[in-house]
Each structure stands twice: as structure tokens, then as C-alpha cells.
Amino acid sequence: MGEAIVVTSGKGGVGKTTTSANVGTVLALQGKKVCLVDTDIGLRNLDVVMGLENRIIYDLVDVAQGRCKLNQALVKDKRFECLSLLPAAQTTDKDSIQPDQMKKIIDTLKADFDYIIIDCPAGIERGFKNAVAGADHAIVVTTPEISSVRDADRIIGLLEQEKQVSPPRLIINRIRQHLLKSGEMLEIDEIMNILAIDLIGIVIDDDGVISSSNKGEPIALNPSSKAAMAYRNIGRRILGETVPLMDLDEKQGFFHRVKALLGMR
Amino acid sequence: MPATQSLVTIKGRKDGLVLVMNEACAYRDLLIELKEKLAASTNLNKNGPVISVKIEMGNRYIDADQRDQLKQIIHSYDHLKVEEIHSNVLTYAELDKIKEQEKMVTMVRIVRSGQVLSVQGNLLLIGDVNPGGVISASGNIYVLGSLRGVASAGQGEDRKDAVIVASIMAPTQLKIGVTMSRNERNTAEVLTERHMFECAYLDEHIGKIVIDRIQTTMKKGNLPFTLNKM
Ligand SMILES: Nc1ncnc2c1ncn2[C@@H]1O[C@H](COP(=O)(O)OP(=O)(O)OP(=O)(O)O)[C@@H](O)[C@H]1O
């Protein structure tokens, strides 16, 4: 029986889809059977980021409405045998599927996969409820900006009301290198102070993320990038390993503190 | 009832008048005698400084309408002001209300953005109120944590004596009774030790909410009644 992890944020454009693609990829790299589920109906992206757009025949809504079998809608990844994608529909809207239908689909997938990574749309309405319906765990993505942290807080509050979801964990995405260099570290402390949930990783802002998304190749496949290392570490933490934060040797003190936040020495 | 026994006794004190009301006679008779006595006190008709009046009802229950009626009679004399109407008797409903007002509700949680935590009585919150979160109580609010959202104390009946205390006071807005204040402080500044453990109360002289370190509030000795009682 696999585990379903929803990747959510409240605010749009903070990196949910990027995180889903990369976390799914690193788990597949570790040999796990992974299914990515795009629940952003009407604004699907995950297929593009994974470079699988041209292989889509059926989608999530087709499955929910019985137009095809679940297996028929799954798109196999080009690189990994053990990685699949259940794409979102592009031509309908978020109301064309109900949370209970969603839960049934996720439950079915859990029988066949080790990890189901659910890419949640922005917002707190139906799309969010759909995405969370079948999840066992949640990863909240935020950037180091006040508005993004506010929305993350709101989402954490909503997730805490979902009894079947374990306490959410946090990824802080798009951390700017020059902020690290200038010693402007309060941000991370302040974010952790406010959100008060476990940190599962920090990902720097990396131009490579954008170019690799455009190529349909998740950056996690390129081990020379620091963002890729961050995603690999997040993957290992999901698998239960205790992984220290890699040292970007910009600011010892900073990582020392983040390690403390992660409960490491 | 013998006509000689008086039902309303007016006593003069340094700080005003005390009207002691017979507790056994008919209420109607009380009113009649009260009006007569006030009319007979020639010195009450003179213009002078405002005199405060306390009414002592003894063991007689007196409801809200009756309180209003008594006030109306007394306030027909311009320079008389009813300070207090005291009775030894409460209804169960009133007692329950008082019990509810004095109750301490303890919560251990984080009030996150978009969440509202509202209680009858005093609220002891162990945890933070994040920006965008709202807490509200009919009595006082004590936050063992960071108050970064909106807090409203003394709600429902405009309790001006309610206070808001927080380990870290960095609210976006505070409200005591119907008086509201915005925080103009910048949040980074609040995190210094100087701003740890502060108390917000309504300063009635200036009609504004004041935030002080709890130690300063205590030194000033003008602590609101509710906090004194603790
Ligand atoms: N660590 C990063 N460094 C640089 N660019 C990033 C990073 N993470 C995400 N981005 C870029 O930010 C943009 C938004 O990312 P993404 O689509 O993953 O966000 P999202 O939360 O899924 O958005 P939406 O709410 O629209 O679904 C993309 O252009 C992506 O390439």
C-alpha cells in the first residue's frame, strides 16, 4: 500500500508543479514506483514540465466520468519505467470532478504505486479539496515572501482540519543566493517561527529550474545543479532518511541554524 | 404596614447620597415614597455640583426595567447621578452569565491565517496568533505566544476594563470593547526583549488603547479592575 502526498501552497506560482515533478523524479531515481497526479484541471502543467504532453490520451476527468479505465489514462515516463503521470483535463473546469471521486482514484493508485505525488492547484476552493481528498501526507511550498507565507499559513490551517492528512511539512523554494551572502537570514527564521511546522527542505532559486522545465526535463536529473541536490535530499527525507542540509559554503551560520530547525546537529 | 415606618431612607455621605430601600414592602409603594422624598428635599432642587447616588435594594430582586425606572426618577433631578444600584439577589440566568464571563477558556493551538477563535469568558491561548488570524473574547485575552493577528477583548458588552496580554505583542489590530487600534509598530522591532510580555488596555482618559510592558502597567497602579482581581 503506497502513500499519497499532496503538494500545495495556497498562493499560485510558488513552485508546486516544479516540486511535484522533481520529488516524483527523485523518488523514481531511488527505484520507487511513483505516480504523479495533476489535479490542476483546466491549467495543467505537470505534463509539460515532465515532457510528456504529447503522450496524453485520456485524463483525470475521463477516469472520474468512466470514459476510460484508470490504467489507460496513466502516461509512462520516458526515462523511468517506474514513473507514471495521471494528467489533468485541460478542456473542463475544476467542478467536473468531486472529492470523493478523487479519493477513490488515489486509493486505487495506492495499491499499485509506492508514492502518489498530487500536484494541487492554487487557491483554497474545490481544486484544493479535490487534491487533498485522497492524501495521507502534505508538503506545503512557500517562497520567502510575506504574501506566500500568509497563504501557506492559511493552507496549513485547512490541512490541519483534514484528519486523514499527517502534519504538513514545509519546503521553502526560490531562496536567493545573494540574500544568503548578504546575511539577510531573518527570513527563514521568521518563516519557521510563524508556520511552526517541520521543514523538509530548502531549494535555491536556480535559473536551471526554468530552462529544464521548458525542456521537459526535471532539474533533479542534472546532479551538478544545487537545486537538484536539494530535491534529491528532499526525496531521501521523504523516504525517512536523516539527511543534513548540504553546505553551500556561503554562510556557515545560516545552515547551522537551518540544521537546528531540521532537528539536526 | 404602619405609616410611620419609612420605606426609603436617604443618607448623606461624603461621596454622595445612599438611598436605602425597604426590601419587604410593595415595589409600587417604594416608588411613590421615593418620589415624595425627593420632592420634599428642598436642597435637591437647588443647582449645585453633581451628586452621585447609590441605591441599596437589600434582598429585593430588581430587573432591568425596574433599574431603568429608578434611574429615570432620580435623573429627573439634573444634578443627581445614579452610580450604582445594588441588590443582594440574582436570578439563575444572571448568575450563569456571570459565571460564563469569569470562566477561563484554555486553548493550546496556533490560530492561523483565516481562522477565528472566539470564546465567552477569558481566553488563555497557549500558542501563536498568526497574521490574518483572529481571536476574540467577552473578557480578557492572555496569549502565551506571539500575537501577530487581530485580538478583540471585552466583546459583546463593550467591557472597557478588559485587557490583552501577550508574550510577544505584534498585532495588526487590537480591540477593547468598541475601541479599536491599529498597530503602527514594525514587526522586526517587536522581537526585541523590550517588547516581551506586554499588556494592552483602554486608557479611558484619552479614549485610546495603550500598550505597556506588564511591569510598567503594574507600576503605574492604574491597572484595569479585571487584571487587579487576578
Ligand atoms: N527553485 C526555483 N528556481 C527558479 N525558478 C523556479 C524555482 N521553482 C519554480 N520556479 C519557476 O517558477 C515558476 C512557477 O513554478 P510552478 O509552475 O512550479 O509553480 P506552481 O506553484 O505550480 O504554479 P501554479 O499555482 O500556477 O500551479 C515556473 O516558471 C518555475 O520554473
Ligand SMILES: [Mg+2]
Ligand atoms: Mg502548478
